[in-house]
Amino acid sequence: MKDKLKIGILGTGARGVDCFGQILKNRDDVEIAALCDTNSVRRRAAAEILNITPNLYASVDEMTAIEKLDAVIITTKDSEHYICAKKALLAGWNVLVDKPLATKAADGKELIELAKKVGKTLMIGFNLRHSPVLMRLKELIDQGTLGRIFIAENREFYDGGRTYMSRWNRFFESTGGLWIHKASHDFDIFNWLLGFPKPLRVSSFAAVNVLDKKHLPFELEPGKTPGPGCNTCPYQDKCQDKWILDDNAMKLWGEEAVAEDGYIKNLCMYTSEKDNHDNGLAMVEYENDIKVSLFETFIGSKSDRIYTIVGDKAIAEVSLMNRRITITPRWGGEIVTYEVPYVEGTHGGADPALVETFCKVIRGEITVNSTAEHGLLATALGQAAEMSRRQHRMVEMSEIL
Ligand SMILES: NC(=O)c1ccc[n+]([C@@H]2O[C@H](COP(=O)([O-])OP(=O)(O)OC[C@H]3O[C@@H](n4cnc5c(N)ncnc54)[C@H](O)[C@@H]3O)[C@@H](O)[C@H]2O)c1
Incomplete structure (x- = not known):
């Protein structure tokens, strides 16, 4: 194996420290060479919490002027992803952008062109793709267990989502809306499970109904x-x-x-100003008559993603939290339940697996599975859902892509 990969982290908040910092720190093949955060207290505290002594930077410009890195992981707020990724690519670094790729599809497109031009990897941090439960579901779908899929739904309950209303996540300007910030994960999972059919149009309704x-x-x-x-x-x-x-x-x-x-992490989620939603419903129509719906709510103490996927041979019902997939055949027969084993690590083991993939990609051992193009598609679907809910109309994907 070649020398340790020199990796930097841009944005030393929750994801930068508690997720990627901890995972990278515990890998023998990686050195966290640099940390960057616009907040000096946070970048110093990150080094202290991780018990490492990397170079510390106040801006991506400072960091790119000095550092020689193999790669950088971007965990700033969403609205900074585009500019940070652009500068990192121009510095000649491979880039893992935590979701979403960008807060506008046009910015995502530009990043994809730039990555091609400079010949560097631009990977999107869709950690759900590494969830053992969803990987098993994908296997079953690819084996033809469900047959031809024509309708699917995901109901997402997220207890932690109420804290969106405490942080930058509550603003459209910082996120492009929660249909991008949060749901780009979920749109991507639909795209991936269904084999990337072309999305045609999107409708959505969303509002703040409780956290105000x-x-x-x-x-x-x-x-x-x-x-x-x-x-x-x-x-x-x-x-x-x-x-x-x-x-x-x-x-x-x-x-x-x-x-x-002035960034108070746990601002009162009720009295804070906000223009993103605390619950909503989005629907996508794809080519080949495939329809999906996504329900998300950040109210209540339940956290799960509950999928129902219907094909002409069987129905799959899935609980991510309970790690259970139930397959009911169309014309009766044995109902089969798969219990997927627990895997250690944040997001059900998905985050360490994502980092493992990224390290292998930059060593040239494998190709990217969650590509920037996939990130773009998910951002575009989220953008369409935001337009739909804000303009009260159905949005054609041709308006965006
Ligand atoms: N994949 C997942 O499951 C998942 C989960 C949570 C968050 N995220 C993503 O991770 C990212 C970070 O979220 P978080 O909850 O850790 O946010 P956070 O607010 O805890 O941390 C963000 C940090 O970035 C810093 N920052 C902002 N702009 C910067 C810039 N231009 N340069 C350097 N530093 C900058 C802030 O000072 C802050 O310390 C977001 O894009 C979010 O969408 C992904």
Whole structure:
């Protein structure tokens, strides 16, 4: 094996530290050579939490001017993915962009052209593609178990999603909307499971129906204002949704970090300003009469993705959380249930597997499975769903791609 891969991380927040930082740090074949974050407290705290001594940078420009890296992983907020990926590619680095590829399809297209021009890998961090449950489902579909698929749905319940309303994730400007930020994963999984049929048109409805000022889950008391963050909120004892950051998290998100850029990680999810949704429904019509629907809600304590996929030979029902796939044949016969074994690691083992793939790709041992083109397609579907919900109309994919 050649020398250790020198990898940098751009954006040392939750994903940069708790996911990729921890995974890379525990690999023998990788050196985390550089960390970059616009917030000086966070980049220093990241090095401390990971117990490493990389070079630290305040901007992608500083980092690209000095570092010689094999690759960089981009875990900034979504709206910075495009510019960070562009500069990293121009520096001659291979790039793994955590989802989404970009917040606009046009930016994604430009990145794909640039990666081709500079001859570097641009991979998209669709970790769900590495989920053992979805990989087993894909195998069953590819073996023809379901036959010709014509309708599918995914109902996503995400408890952690309520914290979107506390962070930059609540704004369209930072994300391109949650149909891109969150659902690009899910659109990609449909595309992949179905064998990448061409999407034709998209409709969606979405809104904030619970996580707003009108629906505070406690009575306000005179002279007591909720927030700003949960750690200092006077209603901590009454709020079932409070998100208290522990001492380790406060190294990244405490007062000193907030003083620098005003980013309060656990802003009150009810009173915060926002223009993204807390629940919604999107539908896509593909070529060959294939239809899918995606339901997502960030209300409630349940977290799961529950799929139903119907083909002309059988129906598959899947719970990602319970790691269970049930196949019911069309004309009766044996109903088969597959229990997929537990795998260690964040997102059901999907994140370490994603990093393993990326390392092999940059060593030239395998080709990319989740390509930037797949990232573009998912971003474009999310963009269409955002247009649909905001403009109250069905959107043709030809308007975007
Ligand atoms: N694949 C998944 O399952 C998954 C899960 C969560 C988040 N994500 C993605 O990971 C990314 C990061 O999300 P997060 O929750 O870790 O966010 P975060 O807010 O915790 O961290 C983002 C960090 O990026 C820094 N930053 C912002 N702009 C920067 C720039 N231009 N240069 C350098 N640093 C910059 C911020 O200061 C912050 O420290 C997002 O794109 C998100 O969509 C993916």
